[in-house]
Amino acid sequence: MQIRVTVVFASPADFFSRSVVMTTPCTIDDAIRCSGIVESFPELQPADQMVGVWGQRCSLNHELQDNDRVEVYRPLQVTPTEARRLRAQKKK
Numbered sequence: 001m002q003i004r005v006t007v008v009f010a011s012p013a014d015f016f017s018r019s020v021v022m023t024t025p026c027t028i029d030d031a032i033r034c035s036g037i038v039e040s041f042p043e044l045q046p047a048d049q050m051v052g053v054w055g056q057r058c059s060l061n062h063e064l065q066d067n068d069r070v071e072v073y074r075p076l077q078v079t080p081t082e083a084r085r086l087r088a089q090k091k092k
Contacts, residue, residue, distance in 0.1 A: 003066040007035035009044070011074060016040055022064070028053070029060040031070050044072065 001024045009016040018035045032038070032046045050073040052058050057073075064070070078086070 003064065003068075005031050005064050005066075005068045005070055007031055007037055007070045007072070009037055009041065009072040009074070011041070014041075024064075026064050027060060028058060028062050028064065028070050031064060032060075032072065035070075037072065046072075049073065050075075 002021050003024055003026070004019055004021050005026075006017060006019045016037055018037070020031060020034045022031060022034060028051050029046055032051070038044055038046070046060060050057060051060060052071045052073065053062065053064070053068050055071070
């Protein structure tokens with residue numbers, strides 16, 4: 001059986017979205033490799049990235065279903081605690 005999944009990634013300067021047709025069973029890791037995202041963003045290595053499906057964080061071996069949206073997350077630039085501290089300093 002074949003399924004269609006979409007792999008997405010957003011950086012401050014660019015956006016990547018590609019639909020791929022895969023044969024089941026397939027995992028997030030399979031979809032990422034099939035999508036070509038690593039060729040477009042060489043700095044991304046699937047083993048080092050946080051990923052999810054429809055906003056829910058998952059592991060790379062999570063099995064995908066038809067019409068899933070695989071999201072590759074980038075690391076936070078500033079932690080929430082640091083962001084609150086910076087906002088508080090601005091108010092002073």
